[in-house]
Structure formats: structure tokens, C-alpha cells
Amino acid sequence: MRHFSRISHIPPLSQFINPVLNSAIPVPEKLTDLKYYLQTYGCAMNENDSQIVSSILHSAGLKSTDTSDKADLVLINTCSIREKAEQKVKQRLHELLKQNKRAKIAVLGCMAERLKSSLLEEKLAHIVVGPDSYRALPKLVEAVMCDGKKNAIDVQLSLEETYADITPVRNNEISAFISIMRGCNNMCSFCVVPFTRGRERSRPMASILEEVKLLHSKGIKEITLLGQNVNSYCDTTSDSVNSHENTPGFSELFKSRPSGARFAQLLANVAEEAPNSRIRFTSPHPKDFPQEVLDVMKAYPNLCKQVHLPLQSGSDRILYSMRRYHTQQAYLDLAERIRNELPGVALSTDVIAGFCGETEEDHQETLKVLRTVRFEQAYMFAYSMRSKTHAFNAMQDDVKEDVKKGRLAEIIEVVKEIQKEINQKEIGKTVKVMVDGPALKGNWDWTGRTEQNKRTFGKGSWKLGQDIEARVVSASSQTLFTEEL
Numbered sequence: 001m002r003h004f005s006r007i008s009h010i011p012p013l014s015q016f017i018n019p020v021l022n023s024a025i026p027v028p029e030k031l032t033d034l035k036y037y038l039q040t041y042g043c044a045m046n047e048n049d050s051q052i053v054s055s056i057l058h059s060a061g062l063k064s065t066d067t068s069d070k071a072d073l074v075l076i077n078t079c080s081i082r083e084k085a086e087q088k089v090k091q092r093l094h095e096l097l098k099q100n101k102r103a104k105i106a107v108l109g110c111m112a113e114r115l116k117s118s119l120l121e122e123k124l125a126h127i128v129v130g131p132d133s134y135r136a137l138p139k140l141v142e143a144v145m146c147d148g149k150k151n152a153i154d155v156q157l158s159l160e161e162t163y164a165d166i167t168p169v170r171n172n173e174i175s176a177f178i179s180i181m182r183g184c185n186n187m188c189s190f191c192v193v194p195f196t197r198g199r200e201r202s203r204p205m206a207s208i209l210e211e212v213k214l215l216h217s218k219g220i221k222e223i224t225l226l227g228q229n230v231n232s233y234c235d236t237t238s239d240s241v242n243s244h245e246n247t248p249g250f251s252e253l254f255k256s257r258p259s260g261a262r263f264a265q266l267l268a269n270v271a272e273e274a275p276n277s278r279i280r281f282t283s284p285h286p287k288d289f290p291q292e293v294l295d296v297m298k299a300y301p302n303l304c305k306q307v308h309l310p311l312q313s314g315s316d317r318i319l320y321s322m323r324r325y326h327t328q329q330a331y332l333d334l335a336e337r338i339r340n341e342l343p344g345v346a347l348s349t350d351v352i353a354g355f356c357g358e359t360e361e362d363h364q365e366t367l368k369v370l371r372t373v374r375f376e377q378a379y380m381f382a383y384s385m386r387s388k389t390h391a392f393n394a395m396q397d398d399v400k401e402d403v404k405k406g407r408l409a410e411i412i413e414v415v416k417e418i419q420k421e422i423n424q425k426e427i428g429k430t431v432k433v434m435v436d437g438p439a440l441k442g443n444w445d446w447t448g449r450t451e452q453n454k455r456t457f458g459k460g461s462w463k464l465g466q467d468i469e470a471r472v473v474s475a476s477s478q479t480l481f482t483e484e485l
């Protein structure tokens with residue numbers, strides 16, 4: 001096995017607290033009387049960002065409340081990935097403006113970054129804050145809520161902001177997210193993320209390990225490392241001079257890569273720092289799985305054998321126009337290598353139906369990959385064109401809606417059928433489940449997830465965070481049902 005250098009001395013968290021931060025978060029007495037309500041849409045990254053926002057607001061003296069009716073300030077952390085996601089948020093904003101006329105509304109996250117001042121012009125918000133400007137929130141809130149300003153906006157993207165020094169406010173006693181990097185340089189032609197989240201930057205490894213250590217000492221059972229392109233992680237502040245290495249057969253648009261401590265090294269260090277916790281990571285790009293990452297995943301039993309491998313399309317032609325610089329064969333080779341190297345691994349994926357120029361033959365290539373790799377889980381969507389993207393500027397959204405929907409239905413059917421077959425094979429086997437709460441359906445007592453992240457139900461006494469071994473007695477395409485051993 002290759003050698004993964006370990007950081008032996010980890011300085012305390014206080015060392016990472018930027019003194020500028022504390023002075024940058026004013027605690028005006030005016031703010032201490034205010035109550036805020038924060039609602040989150042979208043991905044795990046947004047959930048973690050909301051925890052960072054809560055931490056910043058608490059430092060500025062605001063108190064949280066559990067309903068929007070009681071709040072003086074309502075913050076909505078938003079997602080822009082698809083048109084539908086934005087429509088949902090806009091509907092919610094209209095509702096809030098009607099329900100609580102007294103409150104000021106702040107829109108945060110990707111929609112704030114994408115729509116900027118148009119949210120103010122449309123009178124959908126009083127405050128608009130992009131994902132790299134959360135430190136400015138108290139100042140902006142004060143301007144609007146205390147100093148009589150009509151509205152306030154900060155949507156400046158940053159090349160450095162990682163919020164490394166802010167400890168998120170977490171409510172979950174057993175699972176935690178840790179952001180390790182932000183932004184994306186890949187510019188996939190369908191994706192708005194590089195425009196809403198900015199350039200890729202990684203958090204210093206020492207600050208991540210300090211947070212992991214803290215969570216582990218509190219008994220957190222599951223840690224998920226987060227990033228828009230999580231396995232592209234590169235800590236340029238470390239002494240490490242590892243250069244960037246792509247997955248064999250994969251290349252990328254962004255060529256000039258700095259050297260630094262890379263994802264494999266971070267994974268190994270996190271696994272050692274939290275030996276009793278399950279470690280997961282999301283969302284990776286298939287281009288960043290050099291052998292070293294698989295070696296580390298093999299070496300540490302607490303690194304969950306679960307890999308997300310976004311496919312998007314199975315057609316070489318469409319992959320190229322999506323700016324995913326690999327072939328179907330390179331993808332299949334990677335999936336096979338992962339299955340061989342990590343026995344029992346669960347693979348999940350993302351698929352887009354009906355991207356610009358997709359023909360029936362291209363669609364059949366996607367189905368072919370789905371049938372070959374046999375994913376345990378998939379997130380499947382019909383293509384939705386987003387402004388600012390390369391596709392928006394240079395391509396035609398020329399696949400008719402009913403064709404997109406038909407192809408999506410076919411993709412879902414193939415995936416579901418395979419998932420059902422995979423889960424049926426689990427019947428009679430013993431699985432280890434981490435219980436994450438009471439079962440809220442049927443006659444089951446508890447629910448939890450396996451190492452492969454499969455939703456599982458069981459009977460008998462349980463405790464939150466307990467590891468239970470149980471025998472699978474039946475299964476659907478999404479769920480395992482067990483009996484006590």
C-alpha cells in the first residue's frame with residue numbers, strides 16, 4: 001500500500017479562528033432582540049451552509065425560532081440547479097410575504113447568486129446574500145432591520161472563502177456534514193454551479209481534522225465530507241507537494257492544477273481521527289479517482305464502501321458536449337475497478353435525460369451503461385436549461401418535453417428494476433444498520449441505514465446511533481426489511 005502522510009500535530013481550533021471574523025460580526029444590541037427562522041432547500045452542502053449561517057447569526061446575538069410566523073427575519077437558503085427548484089422557492093417566498101408581513105425576508109445561496117438584485121426588484125426579498133458572503137449577514141440585517149435601509153445585497157464571490165473557522169450549529173446527535181471544499185472549476189456545459197458557487201477552493205486540512213476530532217469526541221457516529229467536487233480536494237497551504245492525478249482515461253477542462261495535500265491523504269487522516277465513525281463523502285467527480293483514493297478506501301474499514309459516480313450520459317458524443325472529458329468505456333472501466341477493489345461497494349449515480357442534441361441512440365447508450373453497472377441508487381432528471389451555462393449560450397434545448405419525459409421514465413424503470421433485483425438478493429443476509437430514528441411506518445420499531453446507505457427497517461428495542469445486526473426478510477427497490485437475530 002502507498003504511504004499516506006499523517007499530520008501528527010493538530011493545532012487547536014482557536015488557531016483557525018480568524019480574528020477578523022469576530023470583528024467582522026458586529027453584535028449590535030439592536031440585533032439581540034431579533035428572532036430568525038431559517039429554511040433550507042437543495043443539497044447537503046446547503047444544509048451545512050445553513051448551519052454556518054446559524055452560527056454567524058448566533059454570534060451576532062440573534063435567536064432562532066421554530067416557525068416563520070414568530071420570526072422577525074426569515075432566511076431561505078436556496079437551490080438553482082433546476083428550473084423547478086427555483087419555482088418552488090419563489091412560491092414559498094410569495095407565501096411568506098403574505099403570511100408574515102412584519103418579517104424581513106433574506107434569500108441566500110445559489111438563487112441569490114444567480115438572480116442577484118432582480119429578487120429585490122421583483123420585491124421577493126429585502127436582503128440577498130450569495131454563498132460566499134455569509135459573514136456580511138449581520139451587517140446587512142442591521143442595515144435593513146435597524147437602520148431603515150429598504151434593502152441590502154452582497155453577492156460577491158470569493159477565491160478564498162471556506163468558512164474554515166466557523167463551527168456550524170448542528171442539531172443532529174449522530175450525523176454531521178463537514179464542508180471540505182467549495183466551488184467548481186469544471187464548467188460542465190449543463191451546470192449552473194460554477195456560476196453560483198464560484199471557483200474551486202479547499203479548506204486547510206488541519207482545520208478539517210480539528211472539526212472531525214471534536215465531532216468524534218462528542219460521539220458523532222457518521223461524518224459526511226462535502227464539496228461540489230469533493231474528491232478534487234487540494235490543500236495548497238500544506239507542505240505536501242502531491243501533484244494532481246486524474247482517473248485513468250479521464251481528463252478535464254481545467255489544466256493548471258496546484259500541488260498540495262490531496263483527497264486520498266485527507267480521507268486517510270479523517271478515517272484515523274474518527275475510528276468509530278462511519279465516513280462518507282459527496283459529491284465526487286469520476287475524473288478524480290486515482291488509484292490512491294481506492295487504496296485508502298480499501299485500507300480503512302470505517303470509510304463506507306459507497307461511491308457516488310455521476311454518469312449524466314452514457315453516450316460519448318453527449319459526454320463530450322456536456323464537457324465531461326471521458327468516454328463510456330473509461331467510465332465502465334472505473335466502475336468495474338471500484339467494484340473489484342472494494343467488494344460489496346454500492347454505486348450511485350446522476351443521470352440527465354434529454355440533454356441538447358440527444359438522439360434515441362444516445363439515450364440507448366445511457367440505458368446500456370445503467371444495465372452494465374447496475375447502480376444501487378440513482379438521481380434521475382429531465383434536462384432543464386439554465387441561463388449562463390455553456391449550453392445556454394451555445395446549444396439548442398432541442399429535445400421535446402414529451403420525449404425527455406419518456407426517456408426519463410424509461411431510465412427510472414430500468415434503474416428501479418435493477419435496484420429491486422439487487423435488494424432481493426439481500427434477503428436472508430445479515431446487515432449492520434446504524435439506527436437513525438423511530439420507524440414512522442408499518443409495524444416497524446426503528447429505521448436506519450446500512451454501510452451502503454440503504455434505508456432499512458427493523459423490530460425490537462433500539463437506541464439512536466446504535467449499530468444493530470439484523471437479518472433481511474424482504475425488500476423493495478428502495479428499502480430493506482429485517483428481523484431481529
Ligand code: SF4
Pocket residue numbers: 184185186187188191192193194228229285
Ligand atoms: S462537476 Fe460539473 S456538474 Fe458537478 S458541480 Fe461542477 S460543473 Fe456542475
